[in-house]
Amino acid sequence: MPPAGSLTDDQLRFFDANGYLVLESFSSAEDVKGMRDRMAELVDGFDGVNSSVFSTKDHRQVKDDYFFKSAENISFFFEEKAFEDDGSLKQPKELSINKVGHALHEHDHVFKNFAFSENVSSLFSSLCYKRPAVIQSMYIFKQPGIGGEVVPHQDNTFLYTEPQSCTGLWLALEDATKTNGCLWAIPGSHKNGLKRRMIRDESGTHFDHPSPTYDQKEFVPLEVKSGALVVIHGDLIHQSFENLSPASRHALSLHVVDTEGCEWSKQNWLQRKTAPEPLYAN
Numbered sequence: 001m002p003p004a005g006s007l008t009d010d011q012l013r014f015f016d017a018n019g020y021l022v023l024e025s026f027s028s029a030e031d032v033k034g035m036r037d038r039m040a041e042l043v044d045g046f047d048g049v050n051s052s053v054f055s056t057k058d059h060r061q062v063k064d065d066y067f068f069k070s071a072e073n074i075s076f077f078f079e080e081k082a083f084e085d086d087g088s089l090k091q092p093k094e095l096s097i098n099k100v101g102h103a104l105h106e107h108d109h110v111f112k113n114f115a116f117s118e119n120v121s122s123l124f125s126s127l128c129y130k131r132p133a134v135i136q137s138m139y140i141f142k143q144p145g146i147g148g149e150v151v152p153h154q155d156n157t158f159l160y161t162e163p164q165s166c167t168g169l170w171l172a173l174e175d176a177t178k179t180n181g182c183l184w185a186i187p188g189s190h191k192n193g194l195k196r197r198m199i200r201d202e203s204g205t206h207f208d209h210p211s212p213t214y215d216q217k218e219f220v221p222l223e224v225k226s227g228a229l230v231v232i233h234g235d236l237i238h239q240s241f242e243n244l245s246p247a248s249r250h251a252l253s254l255h256v257v258d259t260e261g262c263e264w265s266k267q268n269w270l271q272r273k274t275a276p277e278p279l280y281a282n
């Protein structure tokens with residue numbers, strides 16, 4: 001059997017036409033449990049002191065040194081709605097964190113094993129990447145009741161190379177449904193070009209253009225089972241809604257760029273002191 005990431009011609013055609021692709025059963029139940037258990041340990045060891053809040057609505061973390069440093073470590077970001085007025089948590093710590101990132105794939109053996117797996121490498125080989133490298137990893141919790149929305153965006157806005165090369169991998173670590181905040185995407189929207197970039201400068205970050213408005217009727221839900229992988233083109237418009245349900249929706253998101261023939265923008269928010277390790281080099 002070829003590795004799960006080795007794409008057939010039909011799958012490549014679907015990805016090219018739609019800008020996304022769902023690979024069911026990409027990870028085994030055992031591997032999913034391994035990642036969930038490991039994250040529970042990391043959260044258990046987190047003292048709650050060094051942290052920030054993550055929001056895609058007002059980008060409040062834009063001047064936040066904790067956020068910038070997270071490019072090369074394992075950092076914890078709370079849900080915007082996690083706190084009471086007096087600053088105490090409304091729910092236990094493990095039900096209050098929005099995401100952990102952005103270098104889990106580098107510093108934690110369990111997430112590194114996934115990122116550097118044959119399944120992931122074969123996927124980028126199928127997509128003809130020459131020297132792919134994971135540039136960020138995020139464990140996203142979409143917590144019950146308070147899991148924040150992710151507004152419509154393109155990943156190339158944040159992770160820009162010249163020429164553009166970002167592909168997102170979104171692994172469901174629980175069933176993702178319309179009820180608990182699954183991904184939604186506009187099929188084919190990756191063919192309409194990049195709409196804006198987020199630029200880092202001395203005063204923080206800003207967008208070079210306002211966000212276009214999108215017709216919600218154009219989005220389709222990507223409801224998937226735990227273990228499924230959603231492959232996301234860097235120009236695909238995608239989003240997820242707030243999770244008001246009592247069920248969480250854990251996912252692992254990796255973003256990969258080609259480090260051969262593509263230049264990482266010095267204007268991206270994410271700047272590393274050391275070059276990322278490639279998955280393979282042709």
Ligand SMILES: O=C(O)CCC(=O)C(=O)O
Pocket residue numbers: 140142150155168170181182183238239240251253
């Ligand atoms: O998990 C989500 O709700 C959104 C994730 C996303 O947009 C991404 O990883 O690019």
